[in-house]
Amino acid sequence: MTVPVTIRIQSDDFDIAAEIAALTKINTDIGAVVSFSGICRGGNGPDAIAAMTLEHYPGMAEAEIGRHVAEAVTRWPLDGVTVIHRYGRVVPGDNIVLVLAASKHREAAFQAAEFLMDYLKTSAPFWKSEERGDGTNAGWVEAQAHDDNAAARWEK
Amino acid sequence: MKVLYFAWVRERIGKAEETVEPPASVRTVSDLMEWLVARGEEYANAFASPKTIRAAIDRTHVKGDAAIAGAREIAFFPPMTGG
Numbered sequence: 001m002t003v004p005v006t007i008r009i010q011s012d013d014f015d016i017a018a019e020i021a022a023l024t025k026i027n028t029d030i031g032a033v034v035s036f037s038g039i040c041r042g043g044n045g046p047d048a049i050a051a052m053t054l055e056h057y058p059g060m061a062e063a064e065i066g067r068h069v070a071e072a073v074t075r076w077p078l079d080g081v082t083v084i085h086r087y088g089r090v091v092p093g094d095n096i097v098l099v100l101a102a103s104k105h106r107e108a109a110f111q112a113a114e115f116l117m118d119y120l121k122t123s124a125p126f127w128k129s130e131e132r133g134d135g136t137n138a139g140w141v142e143a144q145a146h147d148d149n150a151a152a153r154w155e156k
Numbered sequence: 157m158k159v160l161y162f163a164w165v166r167e168r169i170g171k172a173e174e175t176v177e178p179p180a181s182v183r184t185v186s187d188l189m190e191w192l193v194a195r196g197e198e199y200a201n202a203f204a205s206p207k208t209i210r211a212a213i214d215r216t217h218v219k220g221d222a223a224i225a226g227a228r229e230i231a232f233f234p235p236m237t238g239g
Binding site for chain 2 (some may be wrong): 033038054055056057059060063064085096097117120121122123124125126128129140141142143147
């Protein structure tokens with residue numbers, strides 16, 4: 001059976017409840033949906049930001065996420081996957097990314113959602129640059145070693 | 157072939173994409189990076205620490221030793237920070 005997969009790269013916001021409803025109505029044998037949403041964080045003190053802009057590599061972003069979704073589908077018994085990633089300017093509190101994994105039981109859904117997020121952080125071609133409160137450019141966000149370590153633990 | 161640049165690699169080079177025709181001696185992604193560096197200061201600046209640069213051929217991640225023969229699109233970018 002082909003697992004229904006939705007992958008979207010968009011500048012618009014998304015509606016988490018509507019995306020979950022769209023995924024779970026596919027079949028009545030889905031017993032678990034794990035939802036992860038990543039949100040733009042404002043931070044505190046001198047490191048506080050007013051906004052961030054997400055740049056992406058059109059075409060490759062979809063392809064790279066698609067490769068990891070395809071792997072997730074072979075590793076866990078999934079009944080549906082949705083990945084939505086935004087690009088463009090967002091402010092603290094805005095949604096950035098959504099990963100939904102649906103399965104008969106929760107274990108596969110939890111693991112697949114975490115696997116997808118870990119790979120999304122380290123291998124989907126997106127880059128964040130930040131703005132301070134006064135509108136000045138705070139530069140590009142640096143990649144974190146702990147994100148690489150999180151992705152590495154899924155390697156077989 | 158088309159070469160694309162993203163994030164601070166794009167900013168340092170001053171353009172998002174260009175078409176280049178390297179000589180046949182330029183065989184790998186690392187060779188291409190070296191060849192670009194020789195073109196000017198902005199490239200030398202963008203590729204100053206080659207280990208931090210990631211690359212993709214035709215929208216798939218590759219290592220520096222990947223052959224570029226037949227590639228339509230090669231991209232250079234910093235480590236990714238999405239999600």
